[in-house]
Amino acid sequence: MYEERPARLSGAVVWTRAIGPADPGSRPVLPDGCMDLIWADGRLLVAGPDTRAYVPGSPAARYAGVRFAPGQAPAVLGTDASALRDERVDLAGLWGARTARRLADRISDAADPATALESLVLRRAADAPAPDPLMRTVAARLRAGVSVGRAADEVGLGVRQLHRRSLVAFGYGPKTLARILRLRQALALVAAGVPYAEAAHRAGCADQAHLAREMRSLTGMTLTGYAARAGYRARPH
Structure with a gap:
């Protein structure tokens, strides 16, 4: 089951997805001009901007994500969007393994991982340069x-x-x-x-x-x- 709501970060969206019998997880993700920060069964990942449909090879059971508005993510994540085009990468590659593990554990332990992930993004955005x-x-x-x-x-x-x-x-x-x-x-x-x-x-x-x-x-x-x-x-x- 997939659900989404507006994020407290202007223009962004918070979404959740639980994979079950009615949602086997193989549904393609179509290009949308956006980038996402994703918590997936305890891991933090970044989905770069797609130019083609993406189908998860081994879907997680639970997801929470923040989908940034087009052009919003690079300042928050600290990387050019072109470096992640058509990629799904572990956050450790951007923020370091220790930081990524600590943040992933904090979100996993939260009562609502989606809200915890949203709070992380808000803190990062407050300290980051403004998007172009x-x-x-x-x-x-x-x-x-x-x-x-x-x-x-x-x-x-x-x-x-x-x-x-x-x-x-x-x-x-x-x-x-x-x-x-x-x-x-x-x-x-x-x-x-x-x-x-x-x-x-x-x-x-x-x-x-x-x-x-x-x-x-x-x-x-x-x-x-x-x-x-x-x-x-x-x-x-």
């Missing part, structure tokens, strides 16, 4: 459907400058982020019962075929296959 404010604006503008060139102009950056800063903040360039955010918007519409063609149009794709190509490119799945695995009632037309 221009990248937060860029993410918001790309989510709204503006072009990369226009987003760069609006924040006063050249396209190459924007690309370099996007690698640090998001893990990939702004064009990739725009594609991922557009796909997520389309899938949210599909989940709400919107027909594929209409979802494609409303999300900013040229047509349904464009959405289908993006789905295959970024997830390796078809729209119908994804809807079936997620339990949605697909409406192709």
Whole structure:
């Protein structure tokens, strides 16, 4: 069972998941432009920004996580997002084995690991440099459907400058982020019962075929296959 709620850190989400008979744990995690700090059966892990679907090989029984808003995690975690692209790494590799073990034990011993993990993130964020404010604006503008060139102009950056800063903040360039955010918007519409063609149009794709190509490119799945695995009632037309 999966549940989530807004975090006390602005823009972030706290989530939990318990693997059981109704949730075997093999459901793919699709790219979303975000990074996560995850407690999984006593271990602390960092999920980097994905450019393809991720399927856990050996899922844990219990998870708690904080999903950061796009561009928010690098300052808190102390690493460029591009260093973790398409990776799942032990927190020990970033903060040291002793620190990671101590924090993991503290969260494991807590009555509510999700709340304990959220408190850890809040403490780290309070002591960390502020995230790049221009990248937060860029993410918001790309989510709204503006072009990369226009987003760069609006924040006063050249396209190459924007690309370099996007690698640090998001893990990939702004064009990739725009594609991922557009796909997520389309899938949210599909989940709400919107027909594929209409979802494609409303999300900013040229047509349904464009959405289908993006789905295959970024997830390796078809729209119908994804809807079936997620339990949605697909409406192709």
